[in-house]
Amino acid sequence: MKVERRVISVIVQNEHSVLSRITGLFAARGYNIETLTVAPIPESGMSRLTIETRGNVRVIEQIIKQLHKLIPTYKVIEHEEMIEKEMVMMKFPINESLSNIQALCEAYNGGIANVSSQHIITMIADEPKRVRHFIEAAQRFHPIEIVRGGVVAMERE
Template identity: 40%
Template structure:
């Protein structure tokens, strides 16, 4: 089963290496990983996606909690939460396809972030990972030049926050 895990860590040199090393040493795979500092720049939030049964995920959480720079770990997969990803995609443009491309962008409430209608366009899509996968399928006939995307970022719903207490 796919699990989204949020981790608060001290924002210091080598933390990412230690977390990645923990996964590597135990033969676990990180499917996606996003890291950014919080308002308190001494703390960063990692959102990582991995797969495993409940026993494996419990082991991962226990091992993460043993790392010194880790402040807090939470598997949000079984909570009511929101997940969103970001996709930037460069597509061939020109001729008759510009209007169809712009319709697709509007359909997904996306943004045109670079517009060269004679050669290419770059779009920014945000949404559920599955929706972003569908966007790529719909853009394929236009001629995808390049893509880059984040993995999902996740946050529990409700008034409670995942903060340093």
């Protein structure tokens, strides 16, 4: 069976150790987590997790069912068509071209976040595929550090 990438959003009750229930489930059943982001949903007592995972159709189906089965899980959202974004921060040495770096970042919905005497820090936010392109393209400016934020997603409709 073909292994595919899937982004799943999970709405959970914001309670003690709920995150470890989710990650524990992935670990115990041998599922993959490529990226994971978590944050509370304002004024709801709920949190939203976005999990980027891989597996064949049967595995993806089991992941969704097993997530549903967890008692604090309110909703599992999985769609072929999700609007996905990922944020990336990158640190460059100060001797690299500030204007070239800025131009590159702007092409990927970002810009310069901070400039110190030593470093240039940039941030971008774009679709996961474009994020990969950005990281590739940025290599020529000799980045010192890359921080990826993990995918967040929202249903299109």
